[in-house]
C-alpha cells in the first residue's frame with residue numbers, strides 16, 4: 073500500500089493511502105468483521121470478574137445500566153399517553169387516568185435519577201477503583217520486568233505509550249471520573265453500547281406504533297434516520313484524518329528552526345539548565361533566537377495536534393455538508409407543507425373516526441375547530457420531539473458503536489503489550505525450549521528445585537573444567553571468547569566487522585580467574601562500559617560467547633581406610649556459558665555501579681536498601697509493623713544500611729541532614745505540595761521588592777499572612793508525621809517532607825524536587841549514595857544481618873565498577889580503593905576507569921581498549937615492558953606528577 077504525504081505546517085504527515093471509496097466507515101465495517109472483538113471483551117470481563125469483590129458490583133451495575141436503557145422509552149410511552157389523554161379529553165376517566173399517567177411519567181424521571189446516582193456513587197466509583205488498581209498492577213508488573221533492549225526499543229516504547237496513555241486520553245472524553253482505567257472505560261463503553269441499543273430498540277417499538285397511524289410517519293422516520301446516518305458519516309469522515317485509532321499514520325518534523333525554537337523553549341523552562349544559562353549569559357541570545365525563529369516560521373510552527381486541528385477546521389465544504397444541514401430542517405418543512413396543504417382523508421382516517429378524535433393524524437388546516445387544532449398541535453409536538461429523540465438515540469448508538477470499537481482495539485493493544493516478552497532470554501527459558509524441542513517427557517527443572525550455584529554447574533552440558541593449583545580463591549571467573557556486539561538500532565551493514573564502526577565491541581577475548589582484579593582502560597566510547605553491560609546480561613553479544621567460571625573447592629575427604637582425597641588449596645573452575653544461568657541468580661551474584669548511576673525518588677535509606685531487594689522488602693515490612701521482633705529486625709537492617717553507607721562514604725554527610733537517612737532524594741512527580749493564590753504578591757529579591765503582579769496592596773499583606781499560615785501548617789504536619797514515625801520505629805528519623813533549619817525563623821520549607829537531586833546533593837554525594845547501594849549488595853545476604861561474627865555470607869561474587877571514583881575527591885577515592893583492596897581474592901572485580909595508578913598497578917589483568925578492539929592486555933609490568941599505548945599513557949600521567 074502506498075503512502076500519502078501531507079504537509080501540515082512544519083510537520084510531514086505520512087498516511088496509509090486509502091482509496092477514495094475506502095473511507096473510514098467502509099474500512100471500519102471491514103475491521104468489524106475481521107477483528108475478533110468478542111475475544112477482547114471476554115478476556116476483559118474474565119479479568120474483571122476475577123478481581124475480588126468485583127463480581128457482585130459488576131452484576132448490579134449491568135442490571136442497573138439495562139434498566140436505565142429501558143427508562144427513556146418508558147418515559148416516551150407515558151409522554152405519548154399523556155398527550156393522548158390531553159388530545160381526547162373524556163370527562164369520566166380523564167382526571168384519574170391523567171393523574172396516574174403523569175405519576176408514572178414522573179416516577180420514570182425519579183427512578184432514572186436514583187438509578188444514575190446509585191450507579192455512579194455506589195457501583196461505578198468502587199468498581200472503577202478496584203479495576204484501576206488491578207490493571208495498574210499489571211502495568212507496573214510489565215514496566216518492572218522488561219529488560220534493557222526491550223524497554224528501550226522505540227517501537228515498544230511507542231506501543232506502551234499508546235496502550236497506557238489510552239486510558240487517560242479516553243477518560244477525558246468519558247463521562248465518568250477522569251481517572252478511570254482503560255479497562256473500566258472499555259467496560260463502560262461496552263455497556264453504553266448495550267444500553268443505547270436497548271434504548272433504541274424500545275424507542276423504535278413505541279415510535280413505530282406512533283408513526284404507523286400517521287400519514288407522514290414513514291417519511292418522517294426515514295428522514296430522521298437518514299439525518300442521523302449522514303451526521304455520523306460526516307463526523308467519521310472529519311475525524312478520520314489523523315485521529316488516533318483510525319488508519320495508520322505518522323508525522324515528523326525536520327525543520328531546524330522549529331527544533332531549535334522548541335529546544336530553546338525547553339532549555340529556559342527547565343531548572344537544570346539554569347546555571348549554564350546564567351553563567352554563560354545566554355538568556356539574551358536565547359530570547360532573540362527564539363523570537364527570530366518563531367517569527368520566521370509564523371503559523372506553520374506549532375504543536376502537531378494544534379496544527380492538525382487547525383488543518384481540519386480549514387478544510388473545504390464537502391458534499392455531505394450540503395446534504396446534512398438542510399436535512400435537519402426537512403421535518404419542519406413537511407409540517408408546514410402539511411399545514412398549508414392537508415392531505416385528503418385516507419382509508420385509515422375513516423369517516424367513522426373524526427379527525428378531532430384521532431390524535432395521531434396531522435389535520436391542521438385553516439378553518440378547523442379549536443379542539444382539533446389543539447389535538448393536532450400536540451400530536452405535531454410529540455412527533456417532532458420523538459423524531460428528534462430517535463435521531464439523537466440513533467446517532468448516539470452509531471457513535472457509541474465506533475467509540476466502543478476503538479476502546480476494544482485499545483484494550484486489545486493493551487493486552488498485547490502486557491504479553492511482550494523480553495529479548496534477553498532467561499537461562500531456564502532456553503533450557504525449557506531445548507527440552508520442548510527434544511520432546512522430553514520430564515518436567516523442566518524448576519528454579520526453586522536447584523538450590524546451589526555449584527549444583528547447577530554440574531547439570532550443565534556445555535561446560536569446560538579447568539584446574540587451578542594456585543591459592544584457593546573465591547569469586548567468579550570470566551571468559552570472553554571472540555565477543556562482538558552492537559547496540560540495537562545501530563546501523564547494520566554487511567561490511568566485515570573490522571571495517572564497521574557500528575560495533576561497540578569486536579572480537580574481544582580475555583579470561584579472568586575467580587577472585588581476580590581486572591581494569592578496563594581506553595579512550596571514550598571504546599567499549600569499556602559495554603563489557604560490563606554484557607556481563608550483567610543487560611544485552612547479549614551478537615557473536616562469540618561469554619562464560620562464567622564457577623569455582624568448586626575440593627574438600628578433603630577421608631575414605632574408609634583413613635586416606636585423604638582431594639587436593640588442598642585447589643579449586644576446579646567450571647566454565648558455563650552465561651546464557652545458561654537463570655538471570656535472577658546470575659544477577660544476585662553480581663553488584664554493579666554504573667557510570668550513569670541514578671538515585672530513585674525515594675528516601676536515602678530506601679535508595680541504599682534497594683541494593684538488596686530482599687533487605688528492602690524486610691525494611692518496608694518491619695517499618696510497617698509495630699511488634700518488638702520487627703523493631704529488632706528493623707534495627708539490624710538499619711545497621712546494615714549504615715554499614716554500607718560507611719563503606720560507600722555517604723554516612724558522614726547523610727547523618728548531618730535534617731531528616732538523615734529518611735531524606736527524600738527527590739519528590740516523585742505528582743506528590744509536590746500544591747499551592748493556590750500565592751506567588752501573586754511580591755517577591756523579595758536582594759532586599760528589593762519586585763512586583764509579581766495582580767494583587768492590590770491591602771490584599772497583598774493578607775495574602776502573605778495566609779501564605780505564611782498555610783506554610784507553617786504544612787511544616788507542622790511534616791513534623792507531626794516525623795515524630796509519629798520516630799515513636800513507632802523507636803529510632804531514626806522519617807518524614808515525607810524535607811525541612812532545613814534556618815536559625816531564627818525555625819523551619820523553612822525547601823522546595824523538594826526543584827533541583828535535580830532534591831536536597832541539593834553534590835555530584836560526589838550522589839555517587840557516594842550510589843556506591844553505598846552497591847556495597848550493600850555485597851554485604852551479607854541475610855536480610856536481618858544475623859551474621860554476628862562478621863563473616864561475609866554474601867552471594868555476590870563479582871563486583872563491577874564503571875568509573876566508581878569519577879566524582880569523588882582524592883581522599884574519598886583513596887578510602888574507596890582501600891576498602892575494595894580488602895576484598896581482593898574474595899570477589900572478582902572489574903573496573904572501567906580512565907585513571908592510571910594504584911588500581912592498574914595491582915591489577916591481575918589490564919585490557920586496553922581502543923575503538924571497540926582490545927589492543928593490549930596483560931599486567932602492569934607486562935604492559936610497561938611491551939612499551940605500547942598503555943606504557944605511553946602511563947608515562948604521560950607519571951610525567952604530569954613529576955613536572
Ligand SMILES: Nc1ncnc2c1ncn2[C@@H]1O[C@H](COP(=O)(O)OP(=O)(O)OP(=O)(O)O)[C@@H](O)[C@H]1O
Nearest residue numbers: 559562576594595596597598599600601602603667
Ligand atoms: N545505549 C546505547 N545505544 C547505542 N550505542 C551505544 C549505547 N551505549 C553506548 N553506545 C555506543 O557504544 C560505543 C561504546 O560505548 P561505551 O559506553 O561502552 O564506551 P566507554 O568505553 O565506556 O566510554 P567512556 O569512557 O566514555 O565511558 C560508543 O560508540 C557508544 O556511542
